[in-house]
Amino acid sequence: MRNSPSIGCMYIHLFSGCVGRKYLVMSNSDFGIIALEIYFPKFYVSQHDLEVEDKCVGKYTQGLGQTSLGFCSIQEDINSMCLTVVSNLIRRTNLDLKTIGFLEVGTETIIDKSKSTKTVLMQLFETAGNFDVEGTDTKNACFGGTSALFGALNWLESSYCNGRMALVVAADIAVYGDKSARPTGGAGAVAILLGPNAPLVIDFGLRAVYMKHCYDFYKPNLSSEYPIVDGHFSLNSIITTPWRDTLPKVNNAIDYMCLHAPFTRLVQKAIGWLAMIDMRTEGIIADTLNDSDVFLSSSKAGQLCHNNHQMTSKSEYFDQIDPSIFNALKDYRLLDDKHIPDHQLDTICLKATESLYRRKVDPGLMFVKNIGNMYTASLYACLVSLLLNTSKAELLGRRILMYSYGSGMASAMYSILIHPDRDLSTILNCSLESSNGLSHIHKRLFDERTQVTVSQFELMLKERELSHNSAPFEPTFRPEGLFPGSYYLKNVDDRYRRFYEKLSEC
Incomplete structure (x- = not known):
């Protein structure tokens, strides 16, 4: 299964690429995310x-x-999903498409x-008459979206941006x-509007990239x-990667x-292992703790956030972790003897970091739990999910670590x-402070979807498999499987051209 190798890669590469890449200064324009859909x-x-x-x-x-x-x-296919998410963003934000100069799909x-x-x-x-839009598609497993985002930010900082915005x-x-x-499995799409003076400023003070060749997951057919997957990716290489210089930034500067x-339990395990490594390298963290102050001040927005930031001190950070992990880890010599992780150690780490996980990570997992792997x-x-499930008071002035991984492999932090x-x-076009704590997105997720039985699910997957690359082809129209305003595949003609229609928004 694809997710087994990802466990190893997430542990390994969360730290590895950052060594030697410190504190890149952001421009004064505070480029970042203006809207999400x-x-x-x-x-x-x-x-x-x-x-x-x-x-x-x-x-x-x-x-x-x-x-x-x-x-x-x-x-539904990849084109219809992208048409839907972008058209929803345009409608919700009343976006003038003449202001867009870059659009890329990952x-x-x-x-x-x-x-x-x-x-x-x-x-x-077309109706806006704007055909001067750079960008195409970018592909590398689950990393394509991040690659497109980096390309959009590079374009925004370029001399030929001319004050326009970017879409990813x-x-x-x-x-x-x-x-x-x-x-x-799963499915989903996120549209990201990027520009200057953003409420979510992308600060590359902690930007790092780690890429290498491997066949953990690929689609040659x-x-x-369907992919071909090697589920036996080794976890041993976690101990051979140069992660140490990154630890103080992750622990003390990240809210x-x-x-x-890919699934919820994977993320829980990753957080448990991060904390376990912190425990084993406490002295290293203490020696370099001042790095986080430099990190927080690496941009104009960073300096503002520094004033509001609730800096987690070394002692406060470790207080959030169950002390039982200290005694339990005495039985393991991971760093010295390259001990292979086992179920018992996983359990220890998961239990010890329950509080830390609930506070820093769990608010971002609503869609993963309920939709699956996008x-x-x-x-x-x-x-x-994090923005929807965290109060405004707990968000303003905070810093979010973003870790992207794609098999094959490409990763970045x-x-x-x-x-x-900034507002x-x-x-997301919601106050984040509604009286019942639920946005229109919560309601769509929990109240407006159509549940099917397992047999119906398997039948629709088989139908999808048999119709793949078919032409001419007209799919069965199932309005109960479409939200209002969604695009859907109307037909594929005998020349494999795909045509789409839009469901009424009412």
């Missing part, structure tokens, strides 16, 4: 129902930490080896042929949506963490500063 399928199946059907009760809900799985029928869901999804999205720009779309459909892997999240959109769905003086309500 999330889209997920209306159809879903209960993970409990899946584990009952598969005769493994507890494996998906407790073992993976999942509640439900969102999926697309054959009337995805590994390929339905055409030549034509990009970005060019399909250009249909939305991270979107994927995750499906598996192996029935045992299907509970780790272009006639199928929240959004990590690439591949390249998963990290940005975590960011949306960077941070977002939440500006202390956050416009990012």
Whole structure:
């Protein structure tokens, strides 16, 4: 399954790339995220129902930490999802498309080896008469969205931006042929509007990239949506990577963490292991703790946030971790003897970091638990979830760690500063302070989706498999599987051209 190697890679690469890449100064324009829009399928199946059907009760809900799985029928594809999420963003923000000069799509869901999804999205720009929009698609497993984001930020800081804004779309459909892997599927899209003077400032003081060649997950069969996966990626290399210089920044300068999240339990394990490493290297952290002050002041927004920031001191940080881990770790010599992680140590680390996980990480996992793996959109769905589930008072002036990982492999870590003086309500078009604590996005997720049985789920997946690359083809129209205002695949003609229509917004 794809997620097994990701566990190792998340542990390994969260630290490795940052060595020697310190405190890059952001420009005075505070480029970052102005608005976010999330889209997920209306159809879903209960993970409990899946584990009952598969005769493994507890494996998906407790073992993976999942509640439900969102999926697309054959009337949705990567183009329709991207059309929907971008059109929703345009409508909600009343966006003038003439102000957009860059649009790039990050995805590994390929339905055409030549034509990009970005060019399909250009249909939305026709009425505005704007065809001067740079960017295409970018692909590397779950890293495509982050690569597109970095490209957009580079364009914003360039001399040819001319005051325009950038759009990035991270979107994927995750499906598996192996029935045992299907509970780790999912689908979703996030549209990101970027520009100057943003409420969410992207600060590359902690930006790091780590890339290497490996075959942990890949899709060489272009006639199928299904991947080939090596589930035996070794965890040993965690101890050989140069992560030490990064630890003080992560521990003491970070208020929240959004990590690439194929499933909930993976993220919990990652946080447990981070804390375990901190315990074993306490002296290293103490020696370099002052780095976090430099890190916080690496940009104009960073200096403002520094004034409001609730800096976690070394003692306060360790107070959040159950002291039982100190005694338990005496039995392990991970750093010295390259001990291979086992279930017992996992359990110790998970228990010891429950409080830390609930405060810094869990608010960002709402979509992961209820939709599943969105591949390249998963990290940005975590960011949306964090903003929706955290009060304004707990967000302003804070810093978010963003960790992106894509198999094959490409990874990066960077941070977002939440500006202390800018309005956050416009990012998602909700106050974050509603009387019942629920936004329109919460209601769509928990009240407005269509649940199907396991047999219906399997039938629709089989239908999707059999119709892949078919032409001419007209999918079954299922309005109960579409939210109002969604785009859907109307038909594919005998020349493989795909045509889309939009469901009424009423």
